[in-house]
Amino acid sequence: xxxxxxxxxxxxxxxxxxxxxxxxxxxxxxxxxxxxxxxxxxxxxxxxxxxxxxxxxxxxxxxxxxxxxxxxxxxxxxxxxxxxxxxxxxxxxxxxxxxxxxxxxxxxxxxxxxxxxxxxxxxxxxxxxxxxxxxxxxxxxxxxxxxxxxxxxxxxxxxxxxxxxxxxxxxxxxxxxxxxxxxxxxxxxxxxxxxxxxxxxxxxxxxxxxxxxxxxxxxxxxxxxxxxxxxxxxxxxxxxxxxxxxxxxxxxxxxxxxxxxxxxxxxxxxxxxxxxxxxxxxxxxxxxxxxxxxxxxxxxxxxxxxxxxxxxxxxxxxxxxxxxxxxxxxxxxxxxxxxxxxxxxxxxxxxxxxxxxxxxxxxxxxxxxxxxxxxxxxxxxxxxxxxxxxxxxxxxxxxxxxxxxxxxxxxxxxxxxx
Numbered sequence: 454x455x456x457x458x459x460x461x462x463x464x465x466x467x468x469x470x471x472x473x474x475x476x477x478x479x480x481x482x483x484x485x486x487x488x489x490x491x492x493x494x495x496x497x498x499x500x501x502x503x504x505x506x507x508x509x510x511x512x513x514x515x516x517x518x519x520x521x522x523x524x525x526x527x528x529x530x531x532x533x534x535x536x537x538x539x540x541x542x543x544x545x546x547x548x549x550x551x552x553x554x555x556x557x558x559x560x561x562x563x564x565x566x567x568x569x570x571x572x573x574x575x576x577x578x579x580x581x582x583x584x585x586x587x588x589x590x591x592x593x594x595x596x597x598x599x600x601x602x603x604x605x606x607x608x609x610x611x612x613x614x615x616x617x618x619x620x621x622x623x624x625x626x627x628x629x630x631x632x633x634x635x636x637x638x639x640x641x642x643x644x645x646x647x648x649x650x651x652x653x654x655x656x657x658x659x660x661x662x663x664x665x666x667x668x669x670x671x672x673x674x675x676x677x678x679x680x681x682x683x684x685x686x687x688x689x690x691x692x693x694x695x696x697x698x699x700x701x702x703x704x705x706x707x708x709x710x711x712x713x714x715x716x717x718x719x720x721x722x723x724x725x726x727x728x729x730x731x732x733x734x735x736x737x738x739x740x741x742x743x744x745x746x747x748x749x750x751x752x753x754x755x756x757x758x759x760x761x762x763x764x765x766x767x768x769x770x771x772x773x774x775x776x777x778x779x780x781x782x783x784x785x786x787x788x789x790x791x792x793x794x795x796x797x798x799x800x801x802x803x804x805x806x807x808x809x810x811x812x813x814x815x816x817x818x819x820x821x822x823x824x825x826x827x828x829x830x831x832x833x834x835x836x837x838x839x840x841x842x843x844x845x846x847x848x849x850x851x852x853x854x855x856x857x858x859x860x861x862x863x864x865x866x867x868x869x870x871x
Contacts, residue, residue: 485788485807485829495826496544497553498800498808504828505545505553515551515581546600554578554597554606559586561593576608576622587622590629595620598652599643599706607641607650619652619686630686633693641686643706650686651704651713654693683715683729694729697736704729706758714756714765726756726767726776737776740769740783754781757799766798766807773798773809784809788829795827805831 494506505515545555557577560570576587576597589595592611600606606622612629619630619641632639636655644650657680683694683704696702699718707713713729719736726737739754754769756776765776766784773784773795784795784807793811800808807829 482832483788484832485784486832487788487790488828488830490808490826490828495808495828496799497547498802498806498828499547499549499551500802500804501549501551502802502804502806502828503547503551504808505547505555515547515553544598546597546606548600548602548604550580550602550604552578552580552600552604554600554608556596557584557586576606576610578604578606578622578625585625587625587627590618590620590627592616595627598641599650601644601646601648603646603648605644605648607644607652609640619650619654621648621650621686623648631691633682633684633691639684639691642704645707645709645711647709647711649707649711651707651715652684652686653681653703653715654684654691656680656682656693683713683717683727685713695734697725697727697734699723702727702734705756708759708761708763710761710763712759712763714759714767716755716767723751724753724755726754726765726769728756728759728765728776737765737779738781740772740774740781742770742772742783744770757797758801760801760803760805762803762805764801764805766801766809768797771796773811775801775807784829790827793825798829 490504490506495504497505503515545553547553555577556574559573559575561573563569563571571593573589573593574596575589576595578585578587578597578600587595587597587606588610590610591613592615595608595610597606597608599608604624607630608620609617610620610627610629611617617638617640618632619639620627621630621641621644622628630639630641630650633654633656635657639652639654641650641652643652681701681703682696683702685692685694685704685707694702694704694713694715697717698720699722702715702717704713704715706715711730715727715729716724717727717734717736719725725739728735728737737754737756739752744750744752752770754767754774756765756767758767759765763778767774767776769781775782775784775787775798784798788795790811792813794813795809795811798807798809809827809829811825811827813825
């Protein structure tokens with residue numbers, strides 16, 4: 454805790470210096486430095502700059518995000534009882550204690566006492582020493598989608614009827630979060646430290662039109678799930694968050710203030726990122742960029758994550774974005790990575806660090822180009838691997854850096870007092 458507090462304090466002071474000197478310089482500089490991570494693998498980030506990777510049919514491994522190639526790794530998490538990782542390539546998630554939620558192949562006896570086994574996939578959670586099988590809701594499979602700092606895990610699990618339902622697991626015990634009335638399936642996608650979970654639930658198919666051909670991006674869950682609404686799972690209730698006027702919506706993440714982000718279809722059938730707070734769903738709009746290279750050839754956006762300061766990351770028009778106080782920034786304008794275009798940002802921590810995906814400019818589009826993943830570090834975040842550059846000439850961007858770290862520090866102090 455003292456190390457993390459010191460990091461936030463120094464980062465806040467550095468941002469203040471940048472802000473003070475901004476108007477005095479004519480030289481524009483990036484707001485982030487980038488660390489190239491293992492491609493196609495990193496899925497989780499915590500406030501200690503740790504990232505977790507899951508790739509190549511291997512157990513998840515926890516890395517120091519600053520020194521991916523320095524050998525600063527923790528051994529892969531141990532196998533769960535009767536389980537192994539070679540058959541599952543689930544995304545992995547971690548909290549500030551380094552606990553990891555992931556998926557594993559589990560061998561289940563075909564009958565009690567039998568020496569014959571069938572293979573299923575289960576959500577598991579590990580503290581680095583032991584790994585706990587979280588089981589299912591009566592069916593064969595389950596998969597995680599998030600973990601909070603209390604160690605609660607959310608995701609989906611199959612019931613005895615074969616339907617997939619959202620779950621939350623507390624102290625290793627899985628609870629069915631249910632569905633909206635008339636819905637058969639639900640999925641949890643994120644959880645905050647109070648145990649509030651978000652996700653989406655199927656609604657009766659007759660009440661809305663199915664997804665249109667100008668609908669969500671192909672890497673969005675909405676692409677595969679018709680007739681779904683974003684939901685909040687709270688106090689045993691499934692609360693419908695509605696849409697931006699279209700048929701479908703999905704909630705992706707929730708912060709400790711209860712602010713929710715996700716993606717919704719608009720009345721015209723296109724996909725827009727949203728922020729839901731104080732009972733209202735706000736359209737975050739899109740980047741004002743060319744859309745000829747996007748999958749659908751239309752303007753779209755989707756929000757993937759939000760931190761406790763309210764900074765939001767996602768993608769718009771096949772470009773990664775950072776949204777601060779209702780202003781959407783193209784992350785490619787805030788960091789310089791030669792030959793690479795950042796296409797999506799999928800995690801942001803409370804220090805302001807961001808996980809983003811990028812593609813080289815050598816291929817005709819992002820599906821045919823080389824793939825990279827980056828940890829983006831706000832300029833001024835103290836670490837011996839990075840030198841602080843010249844102050845930016847763009848006052849708004851300097852203010853953005855200050856907002857990311859200083860407001861984040863204030864929110865976390867408030868959380869500590871609670």
